[in-house]
Amino acid sequence: MGAGHAHRLHRPGTSRVHTLPPHTKLAAVLAFVVVVVSTPREAMWAFGLYAVLLAAVAGVARVPPGFLLRRLLIEVPFVAFAVLMPFVAQGPRTEVLGLSLSVSGLWGAWNVLAKGTLGVAASVLLAATTPLRDLLLGLQRLRLPSLLVQIATFMIRYGDLITDEMRRMRIARASRGFEARGVRHWGVLAASAGALFIRSYERGERVHLAMVSRGYTGSLPVIDEVTASRAQWSRALALPVAALAVCLLGWTL
Amino acid sequence: MDPVTDSATTAVPASLKVAGLAFAYPDGHQALFGVDFRVERGERVALLGPNGAGKTTLVLHLNGILTPGAGTVTVAGLPVGARNMAEIRRRVGIVFQDPDDQLFMPTVREDVAFGPAAAGLRGAELEARVERALALVGMAGSGNRPPHHLSFGQRRRVAVATVLAMEPEILVLDEPSSNLDPASRRELADILRSLDVTVLMVTHDLPYALELCPRSLILSDGVIAADGPTAGLLGDGELMRAHRLELPFGFDPRTVAPRP
Numbered sequence: 001m002g003a004g005h006a007h008r009l010h011r012p013g014t015s016r017v018h019t020l021p022p023h024t025k026l027a028a029v030l031a032f033v034v035v036v037v038s039t040p041r042e043a044m045w046a047f048g049l050y051a052v053l054l055a056a057v058a059g060v061a062r063v064p065p066g067f068l069l070r071r072l073l074i075e076v077p078f079v080a081f082a083v084l085m086p087f088v089a090q091g092p093r094t095e096v097l098g099l100s101l102s103v104s105g106l107w108g109a110w111n112v113l114a115k116g117t118l119g120v121a122a123s124v125l126l127a128a129t130t131p132l133r134d135l136l137l138g139l140q141r142l143r144l145p146s147l148l149v150q151i152a153t154f155m156i157r158y159g160d161l162i163t164d165e166m167r168r169m170r171i172a173r174a175s176r177g178f179e180a181r182g183v184r185h186w187g188v189l190a191a192s193a194g195a196l197f198i199r200s201y202e203r204g205e206r207v208h209l210a211m212v213s214r215g216y217t218g219s220l221p222v223i224d225e226v227t228a229s230r231a232q233w234s235r236a237l238a239l240p241v242a243a244l245a246v247c248l249l250g251w252t253l
Numbered sequence: 254m255d256p257v258t259d260s261a262t263t264a265v266p267a268s269l270k271v272a273g274l275a276f277a278y279p280d281g282h283q284a285l286f287g288v289d290f291r292v293e294r295g296e297r298v299a300l301l302g303p304n305g306a307g308k309t310t311l312v313l314h315l316n317g318i319l320t321p322g323a324g325t326v327t328v329a330g331l332p333v334g335a336r337n338m339a340e341i342r343r344r345v346g347i348v349f350q351d352p353d354d355q356l357f358m359p360t361v362r363e364d365v366a367f368g369p370a371a372a373g374l375r376g377a378e379l380e381a382r383v384e385r386a387l388a389l390v391g392m393a394g395s396g397n398r399p400p401h402h403l404s405f406g407q408r409r410r411v412a413v414a415t416v417l418a419m420e421p422e423i424l425v426l427d428e429p430s431s432n433l434d435p436a437s438r439r440e441l442a443d444i445l446r447s448l449d450v451t452v453l454m455v456t457h458d459l460p461y462a463l464e465l466c467p468r469s470l471i472l473s474d475g476v477i478a479a480d481g482p483t484a485g486l487l488g489d490g491e492l493m494r495a496h497r498l499e500l501p502f503g504f505d506p507r508t509v510a511p512r513p
Contacts, residue, residue: 157400213346217371223367
């Protein structure tokens, strides 16, 4: 079955970053991203310092650079968009390697690229050091609407189950000689998707019945209370506070 | 709390008492036509019946998911109704047929904790309850595993634990032996026999009913058609045929030695 399927981003460990309570890490990453985004794009050195800060966190968490860089690839579609900007943006132009590029487009591309990469890197670090389940507990602790946490919880539990069902349906189709070749077969695939939806929907109803039978009245009970000491909070918030100092320097210099 | 009406006759109220229960679905299909029976505390009773006899409909009345058109259900003296719903759902533990429906939390421990936590239990008390329930079904030490990494038999046992953790008055099992291999089937039987709890077992598996339940009810066409010792009912060929119940090939209830 889909063992480990939900944990591809997570890298188990016992470092000082791993052991921080999940909600402090979530708050720290959110604050860090807000600080990065509000930094003026002209202060290019500031973004370098942010990258150094993240590298330091990765060092403490013992996340190897290769692991981090490979997972940064998720950003590629946005990079493609950023690369287009200097070509299509309006305004005064400049010559780079014989190409005529828009100045405002270049700044815009730099802005998207730098802030986006830092944000993704921070999120990858968070995911690498926090199991999915703990992230949800952290979100619950940070008072994210309970319905959203419940939906995410069920996605973890039933994602594998639905993938498995999909795989069985594909095997059943293939066993009867079906092979999707071109547009003519899209109808069959659509019917399979429909059947999968109906099955999942019916399962949802049965799960709800089982939950109501055990006293569910609309919210998940808090089973694992996550708490953080003042020391843990200050350790987690060291990252955004340092970033804030850099940001303020960026505005004043 | 409501006065216990039948405490005059017996010292302990019946775990389950169903009286004149009738129910029709909103589309007009009538599933139950006046069902009457009672299950005493500590009994293990099998509810047998062909497909479409109304077994599932009856089960959903026991914890108030469906509201009867007529008649009453009483659990250990407490009538099933909107006022007592939380307590009724704690007292009636239903184990559904598909453990993947029953186990909806990311880990076994959280799933077993769900019922008691919903009832307000916290901390060490909750932890102790979870550990006891898992130990009862022989799954101690599996608390942190995700349910989809367990075998089907283990998932069925954890599903039983999720209900035992609520310390129910009566355990209601819907087709407990379905999809189990013979070894898991026997393990589950051993566990059910070891529990000190009233059991109502809904099943098609007649040998399993004979093995576990001294008494059986036959639900057919929305009424209780027969109520008596399991061996006697299974041995009555005419009764069995009349209600579309068939024994597996080669199985003769008269030759099965009663369990000591």
